[in-house]
Amino acid sequence: MLDFLNALPGAVSQGLIWGIMAIGVYLTYKILDIADLTVDGSFCTGGAMFVVLFSQGVNIWLALLAAVGAGMLAGLVTGLLHTVCGIPAILAGILTQLGLWSVNLAIMSMKANVALNIINPDVLNRLLVSLRFVQDVGNGARPFYQHPIFVVGIFTLVIIGVLYWFFGTELGCSIRATGANQAMARAQGINTRRNQVLGLMISNGLVALSGALLSQYQGFADANMGRGAIVIGLAAVIIGEVIFAKVFHNFGLKLLAVSIGAILYYMVVQLVLSLKLMDSNYLKLLSAVVVAIFLSVPYWKGKYFSKPVKRGGVSRA
Amino acid sequence: MKMRWKAGAALLALTMAVGLAGCGNQSAQQTQSGTQQGDGKTYTVGIVQLTPHEALDQATQGFQDTLKEEFGEQVVFDYQNAANDPATCSTIANGFVSAGVDLIMANASSAVQAAASATGTIPVLGTSVTEYGVALGIENFSGTVGTNVSGTSDLAPLDQQAAMIQEWCPDAKSVGLLFCSAEPNSQYQVDTVQAFLEKLGYTCTQYAFSDSNDMAAVTQTAADNSDVIYVPTDNTVASNASIVDNICRPAKIPVFAGEQGICAGCGVATLSISYYDLGVTTGQMAIKILKGEADISQMPIEYAPQFTKMYNQAICDDLGLTPPEGYTPIPTE
Numbered sequence: 142m143l144d145f146l147n148a149l150p151g152a153v154s155q156g157l158i159w160g161i162m163a164i165g166v167y168l169t170y171k172i173l174d175i176a177d178l179t180v181d182g183s184f185c186t187g188g189a190m191f192v193v194l195f196s197q198g199v200n201i202w203l204a205l206l207a208a209v210g211a212g213m214l215a216g217l218v219t220g221l222l223h224t225v226c227g228i229p230a231i232l233a234g235i236l237t238q239l240g241l242w243s244v245n246l247a248i249m250s251m252k253a254n255v256a257l258n259i260i261n262p263d264v265l266n267r268l269l270v271s272l273r274f275v276q277d278v279g280n281g282a283r284p285f286y287q288h289p290i291f292v293v294g295i296f297t298l299v300i301i302g303v304l305y306w307f308f309g310t311e312l313g314c315s316i317r318a319t320g321a322n323q324a325m326a327r328a329q330g331i332n333t334r335r336n337q338v339l340g341l342m343i344s345n346g347l348v349a350l351s352g353a354l355l356s357q358y359q360g361f362a363d364a365n366m367g368r369g370a371i372v373i374g375l376a377a378v379i380i381g382e383v384i385f386a387k388v389f390h391n392f393g394l395k396l397l398a399v400s401i402g403a404i405l406y407y408m409v410v411q412l413v414l415s416l417k418l419m420d421s422n423y424l425k426l427l428s429a430v431v432v433a434i435f436l437s438v439p440y441w442k443g444k445y446f447s448k449p450v451k452r453g454g455v456s457r458a
Numbered sequence: 459m460k461m462r463w464k465a466g467a468a469l470l471a472l473t474m475a476v477g478l479a480g481c482g483n484q485s486a487q488q489t490q491s492g493t494q495q496g497d498g499k500t501y502t503v504g505i506v507q508l509t510p511h512e513a514l515d516q517a518t519q520g521f522q523d524t525l526k527e528e529f530g531e532q533v534v535f536d537y538q539n540a541a542n543d544p545a546t547c548s549t550i551a552n553g554f555v556s557a558g559v560d561l562i563m564a565n566a567s568s569a570v571q572a573a574a575s576a577t578g579t580i581p582v583l584g585t586s587v588t589e590y591g592v593a594l595g596i597e598n599f600s601g602t603v604g605t606n607v608s609g610t611s612d613l614a615p616l617d618q619q620a621a622m623i624q625e626w627c628p629d630a631k632s633v634g635l636l637f638c639s640a641e642p643n644s645q646y647q648v649d650t651v652q653a654f655l656e657k658l659g660y661t662c663t664q665y666a667f668s669d670s671n672d673m674a675a676v677t678q679t680a681a682d683n684s685d686v687i688y689v690p691t692d693n694t695v696a697s698n699a700s701i702v703d704n705i706c707r708p709a710k711i712p713v714f715a716g717e718q719g720i721c722a723g724c725g726v727a728t729l730s731i732s733y734y735d736l737g738v739t740t741g742q743m744a745i746k747i748l749k750g751e752a753d754i755s756q757m758p759i760e761y762a763p764q765f766t767k768m769y770n771q772a773i774c775d776d777l778g779l780t781p782p783e784g785y786t787p788i789p790t791e
Binding site: 148150246250254256258271272275277355365414424 | 510538539540541542543544545546547548549550551552553555556557558567568571572574575576577578579592593594595596597603604605607639640641642
């Protein structure tokens with residue numbers, strides 16, 4: 142148990158990083174009402190873009206920006222496949238994700254795995270986040286503001302702030318309207334196609350940013366790194382919602398709940414690994430089972446446990 | 459009321475998690491019960507392995523057997539497997555570092571990268587990595603990482619592979635080097651082996667194909683223009699060895715391979731390394747580090763201690779080649 146508590150800061154850091162991706166998933170899944178599977182590919186695109194540029198000496202912020210840009214491009218492709226080519230959203234996402242596999246390999250010069258030279262202290266010190274910093278801050282070798290929890294926490298808060306502002310603007314509101322009721326939104330003269338494309342771009346930009354941060358944190362980008370990301374994102378969204386739905390009504394707080402959901406998810410993963418509750422080969426199954434349960438509960442609740450409609454309902458109609 | 463259902467759902471999820479734990483590994487329980495016996499120091503060794511895979515499993519086994527033989531009950535293993543998810547390697551490494559293990563054994567590239575990211579102090583020994591310079595992004599790699607990272611490489615020494623070609627085909631003049639351009643490891647091996655072969659007096663030409671679609675055409679060109687073909691540990695060839703075999707065997711061009719799997723499919727002979735032995739070598743490095751006899755930052759990357767010279771019986775018969783002394787046939791399944 143002590144091992145688990147010691148491992149918590151690392152687990153929380155990793156959860157926060159994935160939380161940014163989960164916020165991206167929240168935007169498509171909850172706000173746009175599209176299950177966007179592009180994320181499995183664009184997550185790695187962000188990581189690959191970042192590692193390659195950063196290794197070539199590009200400024201870290203520019204490299205992060207390029208990663209976000211690459212992710213937004215991926216979202217653009219999915220959006221255009223869906224809106225212009227009329228491909229169902231889920232299939233459009235799968236197509237982009239599949240194509241991205243090759244694109245990601247091309248970004249990494251046809252290697253399946255590229256590493257940051259973290260052995261070199263100069264490279265290490267230039268990084269914003271690293272798993273190494275968790276221990277370094279713990280034993281006083283680095284100041285607290287280099288702790289990944291602090292750095293990624295700031296990232297998350299800024300992102301939530303910007304999204305909160307954006308989704309309050311006219312454009313942002315029209316995106317929300319698009320997801321809430323497409324037919325009605327179109328009837329109001331909202332360009333729903335453009336909004337879907339825009340939403341997918343923002344979402345995948347965030348996913349790629351998360352991938353870029355994770356590749357810094359773990360010290361490498363790998364062609365496999367985004368596999369199953371959508372399920373982790375959904376798990377975070379759903380865990381956050383189930384726990385905080387009653388408390389958080391504000392849009393910004395809902396995004397925060399998603400981030401906390403991701404943290405909880407990684408705490409559970411670390412708990413399972415630290416306490417050896419089960420073979421780590423079953424982790425993916427655990428994720429899938431947890432997400433399936435949390436997705437089913439609201440449905441079952443509505444179907445089997447809602448109170449029967451009382452007589453006299455007509456008066457409320 | 460609603461809150462109660464949520465609590466119920468959470469409880470259900472937890473129950474299932476614990477239920478799954480039933481399938482968990484018994485080896486972990488065994489190792490946990492083995493602590494604190496004898497009077498010496500007890501060492502905890504964390505093992506992070508990328509994926510369950512026959513070769514990787516053997517390396518881990520060799521490593522564990524070596525340490526157990528040396529320390530007996532005084533060594534405790536914490537074996538964790540990332541199920542081929544590179545991100546899980548980080549989570550596992552984080553767990554090891556915060557638990558304060560005495561040494562981390564990282565099996566495969568992603569595992570080494572994650573462990574090197576996780577700690578700058580706890581010794582990290584890698585294994586089953588072909589080239590540490592490539593795996594850790596170090597330019598002009600000298601053979602010693604120089605920090606808390608070292609380990610063993612699964613590469614068969616390329617000078618010995620060049621010597622093997624000379625042993626079989628002393629009269630040959632030109633060697634075609636066949637590989638997939640998308641694989642940096644193959645490029646590295648081909649460049650290195652070319653230097654050794656040219657020193658032995660061969661003329662070398664590189665034949666790179668981009669994927670399995672143009673592989674047959676490139677292989678045909680290589681077979682037409684070479685006396686002998688060499689193939690490194692190339693994954694694309696490994697998956698499509700029959701293409702090479704179908705072209706080279708009728709043309710009577712012997713193929714020498716970088717590893718046993720490819721040789722079984724299309725090669726005449728190979729130097730085969732045993733991943734178990736590689737794990738044993740890694741284990742011996744770990745013993746020195748744990749006993750304080752060696753400083754990991756001074757330890758160069760080590761290679762497998764011995765290689766088995768192997769040949770492919772069926773292809774040798776077809777080409778009319780007689781294996782030199784010291785070669786054993788690749789077992790046919």
